[in-house]
Amino acid sequence: MPTEKSHLEPHDDPQRDGDAAPDSTSAFTAATGRDLEADHGKPRYLAYQRELIRPHCGRTVLEVGAGLGEFASGFTGFDRYVVTDVDSGAVRKLKERFRDRPEVEVQQYDIDGGTKLDRPVETLIAINVLEHIEDDISALRRLSESLTPKGNIVLFVPGYQQLYGEFDRKVGHFRRYTPTTVAATAREAGLVVETARPVNFLGAFAWWAAVRKGGTTSPNPRLVSLYDRFVVPVTRAIEKYLPVPFGQSVLCVARKPG
Structure with a gap:
């Protein structure tokens, strides 16, 4: 099943960990724990997320909590x-990753800090x-301050x-x-x-088996890759034509009043 990326508090700077190497993405993610919810190894799932989110986007976009930029790396045309x-360490990595995309701005952004x-x-x-x-209600109010009137907040939770x-606890x-x-939170x-x-x-069944029953506390890269390769295309095809009663994630689109 797909993993869900984590987000650090401002004080969780990788340079404070003696084992973290500022120039190594793998060391950065290992030192901070971001690998637990990292987006690498699931290109089909990321493509599906982009397909779901793109219809709700205008010409200017802000992505908060981007981690190391896996989603943004394939989200173009804005x-x-x-x-x-x-996290300042993630911001440094983002600046390196997107230095050749002139439409991309990289900033440190603290929701709780206003x-x-x-x-x-x-x-x-x-x-x-x-x-x-x-x-989460106050967080959405603060986030909406960065939106134009009638702008959309797209939540994937x-x-x-x-x-x-x-x-989840970990x-x-x-x-x-x-x-x-x-929806109630957004309202x-x-x-x-x-x-x-x-x-x-389909991811909900895999998540239930691995996390709720299996007690998994960290993703198995091989299983994530197999899920991405074989199950995500089936899920994508089902959900393109049929509404589903539940899922591993929820997509919510909410508009700022004019």
């Missing part, structure tokens, strides 16, 4: 794409971010509390969402919900 993370863009964007993307924030296990998830609960934050629905139907 006039302005602001890629951010709370960061907002000087020039608002039409779309804000938060993939596996909201579940790491205890006061872990789905269904029944799937919550040791892995990476700092306060909760998992249903379409109803994430409480003053947003207008356009859609909220489960995605990755």
Whole structure:
């Protein structure tokens, strides 16, 4: 099943760990624990996420909690794409990765610290971010300050509390969402919900077996790769034509009032 990337608190700077090498991505991710939810090794799943999110995007985009930029690396065609993370080590890596894409701006962005863009964007993307924030309603209010009027917030969050296990606790998830609960959170934050629905139907079964029953606390790269290769295409085909009753994740799109 796909993993879900983690997000560090501002004080979790990799340079504070004696084993972290600033010029080594593998050492950076190992030292900070980001490998637990890293996006590498699942190109088909990332492509599916981009396919789901792109229709809700305008010409200018802010991605918060981008980690090492796996999602943004294949998300192109925008006039302005602001890629951010709370962690300074990740920001350094992002600047290296996107130095040849002139439309990309890299910034350090702290949701809890009240960061907002000087020039608002039409779309804000938060993939596996909201579940790491205890006061998610206040976080969405702060995020909306970086949006233009009628701009969209696109949320991709872990789905269904029944799937919550040791892995979730280890990476700092306060909760998992249903379409109803994430929509209610968005409305409480003053947003207008356009859609909220489960995605990755087959992934929910794999997650339940591995995390809830199997007690997995870290992803198996080989299993993640096999899942990405063989199961994601089937999931993608099913969900293209049929609504699904639940899933490993929930997609929510909410609009800032005009």
